[in-house]
Amino acid sequence: MSVWKWLGIGKDVRAPEFDILEAIERALPGVEPSRRRHVACFAYILTRSARADQEVTDEEARAMERLVGQHAGIPAGQAAEAVRLAGIQGRRSGGTDDFVVTRKFDAIATHADKLALVDALFAVSSVDASIVTIEDNEIRRIANELKIEHADYIALRSTHLKHLAVLKKS
Secondary structure, three states, X not given: OOHHHHHOOOOOOOOOOOOXXXXXXXXXXXXXXXXXXXXXXXXXXXXXXXXXXOOOOHHHHHHHHHHHHHHHOOOHHHHHHHHHHHHHHHHHHOOOOHHHHHHHHHHHOOHHHHHHHHHHHHHHHOOOXXXXXXXXXXXXXXXXXXXXXXXXXXXXXXXXXXXXXHHOOO
């Protein structure tokens, strides 16, 4: 109950809920309305793992743009805008919406979509030929939130072993 209602002054007024994915969805006019949320989640989650080490490189951004474009079947410019907006929204929320967005993706994506996303997360993190531990841990956390079986996760991760910084000789 609001203070206003308790005081008998007005009706229960609540602030409108902010939808972190809305701006990204608006940047996808060529995508079917029923698929926009899926693509927005995909782009947002890609930026989630990229910003795990507090730095998103130009190479990572280009890889995310390419992967979003391929996954959604959209032009490069539109994919770039979706990734740019996803990065802004992720930084703006300070990561507080990461779990919520990942759970939304879990609810609307197929198992194959989830596996493709985790593979894309590894691909983005490995563009500099080194997946640092904090990125690896974030990808694992995302896979858990997507309810991906451990065996599936390990199979995807094994295709990127040569890039794991923890396994490289100093």
